[in-house]
Amino acid sequence: MCTYYTDHVALEGSGKGPQGWFSLGEASVYYDHPVHAPAEHTVNIDFLNRSLGPSARVAVELDPASARELARALLAAADSAGALPA
Amino acid sequence: MTKDIRGDLKAQTIMVRGHGDQEIEAYFAEPLGEGRYGGVVVIHHMPGYDRSTKEIARRFAAMGYLAVMPNLYHREAPGASPDDAAAAARAQGGVPDERLVGDVAGAIAYLKAHQKSNGKVGTIGYCSGGRQSFLSAVSLPLDAAVACYPGGVVNAPPAGAPVSFTPLIGRSKDLSCPLLGLFGEEDKFPGPDEVATLDKELSSLGKEHEFHSYPGAGHAFFDVDRPSYRVEAALDGWKRIEAFFGRHLAS
Numbered sequence: 001m002c003t004y005y006t007d008h009v010a011l012e013g014s015g016k017g018p019q020g021w022f023s024l025g026e027a028s029v030y031y032d033h034p035v036h037a038p039a040e041h042t043v044n045i046d047f048l049n050r051s052l053g054p055s056a057r058v059a060v061e062l063d064p065a066s067a068r069e070l071a072r073a074l075l076a077a078a079d080s081a082g083a084l085p086a
Numbered sequence: 087m088t089k090d091i092r093g094d095l096k097a098q099t100i101m102v103r104g105h106g107d108q109e110i111e112a113y114f115a116e117p118l119g120e121g122r123y124g125g126v127v128v129i130h131h132m133p134g135y136d137r138s139t140k141e142i143a144r145r146f147a148a149m150g151y152l153a154v155m156p157n158l159y160h161r162e163a164p165g166a167s168p169d170d171a172a173a174a175a176r177a178q179g180g181v182p183d184e185r186l187v188g189d190v191a192g193a194i195a196y197l198k199a200h201q202k203s204n205g206k207v208g209t210i211g212y213c214s215g216g217r218q219s220f221l222s223a224v225s226l227p228l229d230a231a232v233a234c235y236p237g238g239v240v241n242a243p244p245a246g247a248p249v250s251f252t253p254l255i256g257r258s259k260d261l262s263c264p265l266l267g268l269f270g271e272e273d274k275f276p277g278p279d280e281v282a283t284l285d286k287e288l289s290s291l292g293k294e295h296e297f298h299s300y301p302g303a304g305h306a307f308f309d310v311d312r313p314s315y316r317v318e319a320a321l322d323g324w325k326r327i328e329a330f331f332g333r334h335l336a337s
Contacts, residue, residue: 006176028177033133033306033314035169040304040314046173054163054174 006030015047015058022056025049034061043067093148094118097140102156102196105188110160112193113140115147122204124229124335125197127190128155129211129218131306134172135159138311139212149328151335152200154193158186180214180251183221190222204337208232208263210327213306220254220265228263230334232327235268235305237275240283258287264294266330268323270303270316298326 007029015024027047034042043066047058062070097115104110113135117123126146130139135157146153158181163171175181194207208230211219216236223231237243243251265288269281276284281299288295300307300319307316308323 008177026177028173030176033312035133038313040306040312046177048173048177050174050177054166054170057170057173059169059173 005032011047017056017058019055022049022052024058025051031064035059037061037063039063095144095147097144097147100154100196102154102189102192104156104192105185108161110189110192111135111157111164112196113143113155113157114196115143115153116200116202117147117150117152119150121150121202122337123150123152123202124204124331124337125152125154125194125200125207126331126335127193127197127207127209127222128153129186129190129209129215129222130155130158131211131213131215131309132172132176134168134175136168138309149331151331152197152202154197156189156193158189181218183218183252186218186221187225190218191226194226194228204335206230206335206337208331208335210234211236212308213237214251217251217254223263223265224254224257224260226262230263230266230331231261232266232268232330234308234323235270235273235276237273237305240276240280243275255284255287258284258293259291261288261291261293261295264296264330264334266326267295267297268319268326269297269299270305270307270319271299271301272304275305296326296330298323 009027011024011027013024014021024047027045030044042061043064045060049056095115095117100112100114101109102112128143143153143155159171159175162174197207206229209219209222210232212234216233217238219231219233220236220239238251240255242253285297303316303319306314307319309315
């Protein structure tokens with residue numbers, strides 16, 4: 001199915017795309033058809049900076065289990081920001 | 087129409103005037119014969135104005151139709167790769183219905199003004215484009231419309247969907263042409279219950295339609311580049327499309 005489900009997240013950070021590093025403005029997170037991954041549906045993330053145009057994008061397509069592992073690792077890393085010395 | 091059984095055709099990028107009289111990019115494929123041909127507006131799926139949908143446009147030209155596919159994401163992402171353009175369109179909430187209708191109307195005007203046109207035009211769309219083919223058929227005068235696994239016609243899409251996707255079944259009374267619907271029985275968007283609801287609604291309104299649902303197929307069974315491809319469903323679906331457009335668009 002085509003889910004259309006999309007969550008938008010405002011971001012501060014940087015990403016590296018085809019033209020090199022750029023500042024990120026947001027991410028689209030969605031469960032839908034992948035462009036490249038060999039699956040009917042994947043959890044997809046587009047890291048974007050709309051002000052720099054459509055090609056300012058870092059894209060990933062993950063199977064749901066991988067997405068959960070990534071989310072767990074992200075939370076753990078983010079938690080460490082409070083536990084470790086700055 | 088003189089069908090060119092050799093499949094000789096010409097395909098190229100053109101500009102058409104779409105919604106708001108704005109120029110947008112489109113892919114145009116035409117038979118090389120000297121006949122008069124029906125027109126087909128190909129409405130691409132949510133992943134965009136991509137290579138596989140251009141192949142579909144060329145297939146219609148080889149079948150003996152003038153085929154034009156407007157780039158529905160041209161405004162967001164002129165010149166971008168199809169996947170980047172689709173991501174940009176998604177980030178902005180998708181294509182508004184009003185704009186889609188204007189862009190399809192522009193594509194229809196291009197086809198009807200073409201010197202090889204026989205004056206008849208239909209639409210075909212896949213996935214979100216299937217819904218947009220139905221939207222076109224309840225909004226514009228057409229001779230035929232094909233909707234392949236159109237989610238969002240009967241039920242509202244799941245939470246988080248772009249706001250522009252609203253159910254269309256309430257507009258069925260305005261359907262201007264015969265409709266061919268092709269569905270996968272294992273699809274959830276639209277699910278079999280939605281297909282049955284739409285079938286019943288169109289029957290009660292006396293609207294000419296022909297629905298086929300394929301066992302063992304889910305969403306996007308025509309898409310040869312994806313694991314969702316189902317060869318039996320796709321081959322039968324193409325036969326149904328060829329017969330349907332042959333009846334309603336070929337002169």
